[in-house]
Amino acid sequence: MQSVKYARANTVDEAVSLLSDNGSAYVLAGGTDIIVAARERTRQVDLFVDVKHIPEVMAISFDADAGLTIGAATPCYQLYNNDDIKQHYQCLVDSAVLIGGTAIQGRASLGGNLCNAGPAADSIPSLIVLEGVATVAGPNGRREVAAEDFCTGPGTSILTQGEFVVSLHFPAPKPNSGARFLRFIPRNEMDIAVVNAAASLQLDGDTVTQARIAIGAVAPTPLFVTAAGEALEGKPLSDETIAAAAAAARDAATPIDDMRGSIVQRKHLSGVLTERVIRGAANRARGVEA
Amino acid sequence: MSDRMIVSTNINGEPVEVLASERDSLLEVLRDRVGLTGTKEGCNNGNCGACSVILDGRLVNSCLVMAAEVDGSDVETIEGMADGENLHPLQQIFLEEAALQCGICTPGFLISAKALLEENSSPTEHEIRYWLAGNLCRCTGYDKIIRAVQKAAETMNA
Numbered sequence: 001m002q003s004v005k006y007a008r009a010n011t012v013d014e015a016v017s018l019l020s021d022n023g024s025a026y027v028l029a030g031g032t033d034i035i036v037a038a039r040e041r042t043r044q045v046d047l048f049v050d051v052k053h054i055p056e057v058m059a060i061s062f063d064a065d066a067g068l069t070i071g072a073a074t075p076c077y078q079l080y081n082n083d084d085i086k087q088h089y090q091c092l093v094d095s096a097v098l099i100g101g102t103a104i105q106g107r108a109s110l111g112g113n114l115c116n117a118g119p120a121a122d123s124i125p126s127l128i129v130l131e132g133v134a135t136v137a138g139p140n141g142r143r144e145v146a147a148e149d150f151c152t153g154p155g156t157s158i159l160t161q162g163e164f165v166v167s168l169h170f171p172a173p174k175p176n177s178g179a180r181f182l183r184f185i186p187r188n189e190m191d192i193a194v195v196n197a198a199a200s201l202q203l204d205g206d207t208v209t210q211a212r213i214a215i216g217a218v219a220p221t222p223l224f225v226t227a228a229g230e231a232l233e234g235k236p237l238s239d240e241t242i243a244a245a246a247a248a249a250r251d252a253a254t255p256i257d258d259m260r261g262s263i264v265q266r267k268h269l270s271g272v273l274t275e276r277v278i279r280g281a282a283n284r285a286r287g288v289e290a
Numbered sequence: 291m292s293d294r295m296i297v298s299t300n301i302n303g304e305p306v307e308v309l310a311s312e313r314d315s316l317l318e319v320l321r322d323r324v325g326l327t328g329t330k331e332g333c334n335n336g337n338c339g340a341c342s343v344i345l346d347g348r349l350v351n352s353c354l355v356m357a358a359e360v361d362g363s364d365v366e367t368i369e370g371m372a373d374g375e376n377l378h379p380l381q382q383i384f385l386e387e388a389a390l391q392c393g394i395c396t397p398g399f400l401i402s403a404k405a406l407l408e409e410n411s412s413p414t415e416h417e418i419r420y421w422l423a424g425n426l427c428r429c430t431g432y433d434k435i436i437r438a439v440q441k442a443a444e445t446m447n448a
Contacts, residue, residue, distance in 0.1 A: 104424060
């Protein structure tokens with residue numbers, strides 16, 4: 001491990017000033033990415049700022065009108081053990097249960113997954129389709145950033161010196177709505193996505209009134225594919241409209257060839273997973289198993 | 291410039307104060323400064339689960355926890371699993387069922403399985419396999435390990 005200092009922040013303001021005053025300071029939430037990066041020297045880290053003692057950063061609150069707020073460092077296991085999230089935001093559970101294994105889920109958080117900004121991040125497509133908004137605190141106060149606008153490239157984000165994510169907010173669940181996330185990997189567990197995808201739908205009978213689609217591991221950042229949503233909105237949910245949305249996702253994907261998959265495979269999977277998450281979201285909107 | 295700090299923690303029910311470096315992981319402090327070498331270092335990047343410990347009641351990889359973070363916390367390691375000379379049922383049944391070959395992964399599997407059975411006393415085979423997916427055995431004794439956990443659960447529920 002490189003020579004790194006540790007500081008515990010007890011308030012948001014303390015965290016902001018620690019992060020502002022130190023050149024290579026990083027937030028220490030679950031540490032499942034940043035400790036590895038510091039140890040393997042893929043990032044220069046002079047100071048860890050532990051934010052887990054700030055109550056707002058570790059809390060989950062739900063209100064049927066106000067929606068859901070999740071502290072950015074709340075570990076995954078608390079999400080999938082939370083009754084409100086299980087009932088109203090199943091798409092977050094889809095992601096949280098497959099980020100690493102049990103021990104990783106004991107520490108890893110949605111805020112950390114977002115800030116790590118991996119192209120294959122398994123929670124970011126879910127954050128996008130659920131209209132997640134990050135509350136960012138910094139030297140100039142607070143600002144809100146939509147999940148789809150957060151990542152700027154592999155490992156980079158809109159965060160500037162001194163800023164960190166305090167919490168994530170999701171709107172109240174809408175009637176007749178549902179969302180689904182899926183990941184393709186060549187094994188059963190513990191792997192990085194070849195492609196992943198999420199969809200959220202709101203239905204009025206058979207007509208789609210709102211649709212949001214996001215795909216991951218096919219571009220430098222997770223992609224919010226507005227064209228795929230537009231292929232469904234205002235139209236009946238049918239094999240034809242689902243195929244049109246899947247085609248839009250395939251077109252939006254600009255993947256690379258690497259050890260996990262080829263361009264051709266990833267383009268194909270973008271369409272297949274998009275179709276499956278749309279059908280899963282529709283099932284949940286109708287109150288049946290995804 | 292000194293980067294030493296005193297970390298006060300509770301390890302296997304005993305209060306422990308240890309002089310650690312700010313750059314130390316929990317795994318390094320357990321093994322190199324406290325002398326509890328039952329917790330193993332495998333990959334040192336969170337993939338293999340050999341360093342599994344229970345931190346404030348939750349299963350974690352001790353290589354992905356900074357020692358400074360555990361000040362004021364409770365840590366359970368493999369050394370605290372047996373009750374004196376009496377092995378924990380998981381330990382006893384891992385031996386009886388030969389659920390190990392080289393043994394390097396075994397402390398991690400035992401701690402991970404203990405955390406599982408504390409949360410879910412009658413897990414299905416599927417639930418055991420998913421819970422233990424973060425623990426790797428390169429002698430590939432998985433089937434014996436799964437069967438041992440099932441048998442331990444039955445014994446503990448009897």
